[in-house]
Amino acid sequence: MNTTQLLFDAPVATSHKTIARRLGVFDDNRRKPIHRWYPFVEGYSADLVASALGEFPEAQVILDPFGGSGTTALAAAEHGYDCYFSEVNPYLAWVADVKVNKARAAASSNASAELTSIATAFVRGSVPPVDSEHPLIEADRRRRFFPDGVAAHALGALQLCDDCRPEVRDLARLAVATSLIPASNMIRRTDLRKRRSGDPDPAPLLPLIAKQLRDFAHDIETAGHTIDGQAVRVGSDARLLPELNPLVDLIITSPPYLNGTNYCRNTKLELLALGFIPDERNLMDLRLATIAAGINNISKKREDPTVMPAVEEIACRLDEVAYDPRIPAMIRMYFSDMRQVAAAVRRSSRPAATWLLDIGDSRFCGVHVPTHELLAAAAALEGWFVEGIEPLRSRRSYDGSELAQVLIRMRAV
Ligand SMILES: C[S@@+](CC[C@H](N)C(=O)[O-])C[C@H]1O[C@@H](n2cnc3c(N)ncnc32)[C@H](O)[C@@H]1O
Structure with a gap:
């Protein structure tokens, strides 16, 4: 990557240290105990967090403003740190809580035997379906998300989990939640719109939940004791992060990429099943609180973006060529949103705190969007000195052109 021709005047030092792709x-997390409980394709590796913690051993207060499924919080807890996080999607925030706080409580209360015995009930198929007016059943009636009877059995399974003791309940509910999409007619990509065709058939729900429960029991038994810290959710929308006390020493995070991933809608089955939203229509509220990283986030209900000249240069080129006016609108909104995050994170960081930010660039209608450079420029306006941009791996755009994934390294000034 050529970081010598940056689009902005922020102080940037180049670094060519390549971190393993x-x-x-x-x-890697798919093979790590507890991390594997919710395979989150948009997540990063726990080893990235571990390597950052190793590099800054003096750091005590850790923050991930885009907590996702809790990779940062769990990796930090495994190294004995508490971790603050914010996350806009209540389901993902709950996943992080279960993987760290509930898993630790489960480990200290010998929960694995109970998880294994619930698994046996699921294998025997002794789960009565619940065919009530539940939001999941309503949504399934309209949209046929599941093969016949599966939604009712999923709710029956959740009801069974509710009878477990508190130390086990949320782990069991997560085993059900993570089985929903593999047992559905849907494929989870950046969104949850595509139906299976040519992909494997939906997996049978109850054996899948049983397998998850046995895996969870195994992980609690073998790795539960390694969790020695807490995940502390301090907010939902990272733009509105409250001022934290004590101040943060180290921020490790990966914000939404400008690639259209619909972070709330692609978990709508879990949000509905677990009662986080009463209706699909409530996704709109979450969409407005989400960083504008897809054209679906663009709405007249959003505040006007703050204008930044380097962003305008790219957005104006897109005004000319984009097939959808929401594309340049999204570019303007994304960097404006992220600048607000940079300001909020800076308010909660002590001077000289380090911010490691994983991000990739994008291309729309033939126009390259150097997301990493523009983000670095936005952060520099909010009190961050950009120390370096390090390549992580190369990626491909939808049109086949080469893109990068990088780690931006910043210091609070
Ligand atoms: C790339 S993912 C982070 C993945 C995480 N590192 C992991 O390994 O699980 C970005 C996350 O940002 C969340 N997000 C989007 N807009 C947000 C906002 N305004 N405030 C907080 N979180 C937000 C998304 O829901 C998503 O979980």
């Missing part, structure tokens, strides 16, 4: 993706 696997650190930028979730893949």
